[in-house]
Amino acid sequence: xxxxxxxxxxxxxxxxxxxxxxxxxxxxxxxxxxxxxxxxxxxxxxxxxxxxxxxxxxxxxxxxxxxxxxxxxxxxxxxxxxxxxxxxxxxxxxxxxxxxxxxxxxxxxxxxxxxxxxxxxxxxxxxxxxxxxxxxxxxxxxxxxxxxxxxxxxxxxxxxxxxxxxxxxxxxxxxxxxxxxxxxxxxxxxxxxxxxxxxxxxxxxxxxxxxxxxxxxxxxxxxxxxxxxxxxxxxxxxxxxxxxxxxxxxxxxxxxxxxxxxxxxxxxxxxxxxxxxxxxxxxxxxxxxxxxxxxxxxxxxxxxxxxxxxxxxxxxxxxxxxxxxxxxxxxxxxxxxxxxxxxxxxxxxxxxxxxxxx
Numbered sequence: 001x002x003x004x005x006x007x008x009x010x011x012x013x014x015x016x017x018x019x020x021x022x023x024x025x026x027x028x029x030x031x032x033x034x035x036x037x038x039x040x041x042x043x044x045x046x047x048x049x050x051x052x053x054x055x056x057x058x059x060x061x062x063x064x065x066x067x068x069x070x071x072x073x074x075x076x077x078x079x080x081x082x083x084x085x086x087x088x089x090x091x092x093x094x095x096x097x098x099x100x101x102x103x104x105x106x107x108x109x110x111x112x113x114x115x116x117x118x119x120x121x122x123x124x125x126x127x128x129x130x131x132x133x134x135x136x137x138x139x140x141x142x143x144x145x146x147x148x149x150x151x152x153x154x155x156x157x158x159x160x161x162x163x164x165x166x167x168x169x170x171x172x173x174x175x176x177x178x179x180x181x182x183x184x185x186x187x188x189x190x191x192x193x194x195x196x197x198x199x200x201x202x203x204x205x206x207x208x209x210x211x212x213x214x215x216x217x218x219x220x221x222x223x224x225x226x227x228x229x230x231x232x233x234x235x236x237x238x239x240x241x242x243x244x245x246x247x248x249x250x251x252x253x254x255x256x257x258x259x260x261x262x263x264x265x266x267x268x269x270x271x272x273x274x275x276x277x278x279x280x281x282x283x284x285x286x287x288x289x290x291x292x293x294x295x296x297x298x299x300x301x302x303x304x305x306x307x308x309x310x311x312x313x314x315x316x317x318x319x320x321x322x323x324x325x326x327x328x329x330x331x332x333x334x335x336x337x338x339x340x341x342x343x344x345x346x347x348x349x350x351x352x353x354x355x356x357x358x
Contacts, residue, residue: 035346038315039076041322042343046072047089049336054096056089059334063102063109064119066093067126068340074129075347075356081134094130094139097123098146107149108174116172117157121186124150128193129353144199151194154187155205165215165238168208180237181216181246184209185253185290192256193355210257213250217264218242226263233271234264242268244275245287252294256355260297269298276309279317283330285341288313292345297358307348314342 046056046069055062056069070093073086080090096102102112110120127147135143157174169179170187188209195201215238219227233242234250251268259265272295277288288310295306318324324338325331331338351357 034315035311035349038318038322039343039346041318042324042339043073043076043078043086043322045322045339046336046343047085050089050092054092056093056336057334058336059332061113061115061119061333063097063113064115064122065334065336065340066097067119067123068344069336070094070097071126071129071353072340072343072347074133075344075353076350077352079134080130080139091135091139094135094143097127098139098142103146103149106174107151107153109150110174117170117174117176118172118183118186120150121154121170121183121190124154124190125186125193125355128190128197128199129355131197147194147197148199151191151199151201154190155201158187158205158208166212168210168212178237179212181213181234181250182236184212185249188213188253189256189355196354206257210254210259212238213254214264216240216246216250217267219267227267229267230263231267231270231274233268233275242271244272244277244281245283245290247272247275248287248290248294252290252297255294255297265298269295269302273302273305276305277313279313282328283326285324285326285330285338285345289341289345292348293356296348297356299358310345310348314346318342 049058050056055066057065059065070090073090078084078086078090080087080094103109104111108120109123110116110118113119124147127143127150130143131140131147153174154170157170158168160175160177162177162179166179169184170176171179171183188206191201191206191209195206213234216234217227217232218235218241219229219232222228233247235242236246247268251265251272254262254265272291277284277291281287292306292310295302314324323335324342325335326333326338
């Protein structure tokens with residue numbers, strides 16, 4: 001695989017010497033072919049990880065991992081109504097997630113597979129994104145009911161008493177008295193997606209969550225509430241230092257909520273130009289997913305730089321079987337996790353999932 005990619009890279013270099021800036025089609029075709037082939041191989045790998053009960057997982061947290069795999073398939077143009085192996089796998093996977101055994105009476109998914117509020121946000125986002133994707137009436141009704149119960153739990157959890165710094169955010173349990181940006185981002189994207197899908201989500205909940213994100217941005221604020229530091233980033237918790245993964249996550253979450261021209265978004269995007277992803281990052285796949293999607297939303301030079309860097313990094317790390325594997329703590333999440341996150345990062349070119357459309 002490495003030899004093939006090296007040869008392909010050499011071919012691009014030769015073309016770059018022969019094709020003018022006004023003739024990008026040959027280069028674009030090669031880039032598209034490489035990404036398309038990589039994504040197709042990755043989806044085929046995910047299909048091999050589907051278990052007899054319909055789940056798609058190779059480690060723990062099977063409901064959350066299945067939900068990530070479903071989103072990866074949907075992000076690359078597959079739908080559960082399709083009469084294809086991918087479509088059939090998605091239907092079985094959705095049936096697994098929406099089985100009444102996966103969600104408790106309070107609407108909580110996170111205590112069923114041990115993924116806590118982190119996984120609950122992922123699952124809720126997936127369910128809301130699947131609404132209107134061609135499910136039959138019965139499955140659509142079940143999905144909508146399960147999703148609304150999950151969203152209601154997110155809303156109740158947000159109202160649990162917290163101090164002013166953590167107000168509006170979430171952490172690992174529904175009754176947590178503090179918050180962090182990593183967990184908060186998934187809940188916020190789930191709320192935004194659910195609202196777009198017509199579920200009951202008060203606008204105040206989204207505003208409070210966005211305010212929490214702003215407090216997580218490392219900068220003093222001026223009299224108008226804008227950051228004094230024009231180039232900075234989001235931290236894991238308010239008062240912390242910005243770092244790659246959380247900066248990318250906070251930027252995308254604000255964009256999903258319509259804050260495309262916010263100075264917080266502009267500052268984070270510029271900070272990320274100077275602090276790009278690297279394969280030695282602690283949570284490389286997690287951060288690269290946010291980085292790719294967020295910089296695409298930013299557009300312009302930010303989008304071009306991020307697209308090339310993301311593709312170069314991920315395509316060189318893909319295994320022969322089509323999977324990706326994290327390292328360190330991220331490696332413990334398994335190949336389904338890393339592969340799904342890599343596909344979601346590469347899927348900016350397709351624009352299929354409503355939550356990520358610019």
